Each structure stands twice: as C-alpha cells, then as structure tokens.
Amino acid sequence: MSTKTIILILICLTFHPLLGGSQGLPRFNNNTDQESLLVFKSRITDDPLGVLETWNPSSSLCNWTGINCNVTKQRVTSINLENHGLVGTIAPHIGNLSFLSYLNLQNNSFSGSLPQEIGQLFRLRTLILASNRIRGTIPASLSLCSKLSYLDLSINRLEGTIPNELGALSELEDVSFMQNFLTGPIPSSFGNLSSLSNLILRSNSLKGPIPEGLGRLPFLINLQIGLNNISGEIPRSLFNSSSLIVIAMAVNRLT
Secondary structure (H helix, E strand, O other): OOOHHHHHHHHHHHHHHOOOOOOHHOOOHHHHHHHHHHHHHOEEEEEEOOHHHHHOOOOHHOOOOOOOEEOOOOOEEEEOOOOOOOOOOOHHHHHHOOOOOOOEEOOOOOEEOHHHHHHOOOOEEEOOOOOOOOOOOOOOOHHHHHOOOOOEEEOOEEOOOOOOOHHHHOOOOEOOOOOEEEEOOHHHHHHHHHOOEEEEEEOOEEEEEHHHHHHHHOOOOEOOOOOOOEEEOOOOHOOOOOOOOOOOOOOOOEO
C-alpha cells in the first residue's frame, strides 16, 4: 500500500462524520421549538397577566398560551402574545422556529434590539411588533424572509436607515414604520415592491426625495410619509397612478 493511499484513508476516517452532510447541520424539530420558546420566556422579566405560566415542559407546547402548531408535524407556526403587558427582550433563539409564519407581539413593553436571527424565518408571512420599546436598527436580514407580506414595526424607538435590501421582498403588501426615529432616504428599491398596497412611514426623520418608482406600483393605495424631512419635488408618477387613494405628505420640505 502506497504512502498516498494511506494518507487518503486517514483523511476519510477523520472526516467520515461529515460525509453524510446532514450530521454536520443543525436539525430543527419539536424539541428545538420547545427549547427556543423556553429561552424566549426566560427573557421576559415581567408577565403581569401570567400568560406564560402554561409555558411548561410538562405539557405539550402546542397547548401553551398564544401558540399554534402544525397538526401533522407539531411544529410551531404561530405566536400571538398581543396586548399582554409583557416586559423583556426578544431572544435570538426565535430564529430557530423554522415553521413560524405568524409572529405578533404588539402592544407590550419589549425593549432591546431586533435579533438578526429573525432573517432565518423563511416561512414568516406576518411580523407585528408595533407599540413596544424596541431600539436599534431594522436588520437587513429581514430581506431573507422571502414570504413576508405584512410588516409592522410602528411606534417603537428604531433608528438608523431603512435597509435597501427590503426592496427584494416581492410578496410584501403592508409596511408600517411610523413613529420611530428613522433617518436617511426612502429606499429607491421600494419601487420594486410590486405587491405593495400600504406604505406608512410618517413621523420619523426621513430625508431625501420621494422615489419615482413608488408611483408605478400597481397596487399601492395608501402612501403616508408626512412629518418627516423629505425634500424635492413630488414625482409626476404619483399623479399618474391609477391605484392611489390616500396620499399624506404634510410637514416636509417639498418644493
């Protein structure tokens, strides 16, 4: 047996566990969902209504308050904890809920930043985090949630610019970032959101011109960009739009 053959055999023995591919990759299942939700619960510092008392390993997670599951696979598909007065932060482990399509944490007191791991939720269709105390920037990783159709981050403390990458979300229908501290321009890529119906960006510190492409969106009916620092002329394309019903642009620097 040659020296080269012996070396090849040693390499194969060393890396054998990785040859199957799947053994080297994380495997998400019902147990992963339970562990992720328990970490989420551990980040809640106040639960005044006791809604998370049912979140206990002794019972099926599909019976926990606010949780819905896929019937056949028993994977978490929906989390609805709206209006419960919860105080805490959003754990990055939320990104391990690979079957999640609906997440609603509206009207609580969540603080901290939005975890980048939300971008791992490739089945996510609805994300509602309005009326909390979330800080930091809007993660560009949201653009990886290719099924996202409803995005509401309004009435928080978000800052920085709106990621241009969000223009890749071809199924996005409703967007609201109103009443935050966002700066910078309205991304020109939003002119690519061919499914968009409602774009609500009022009460921020956005600046720069109104993208011409917004007036060419075939389903846009509601455009609210008032109470910003937007400048320049109103694009002629908006006057030619056959779909627009509401246009709100007051308190800007339009010429």
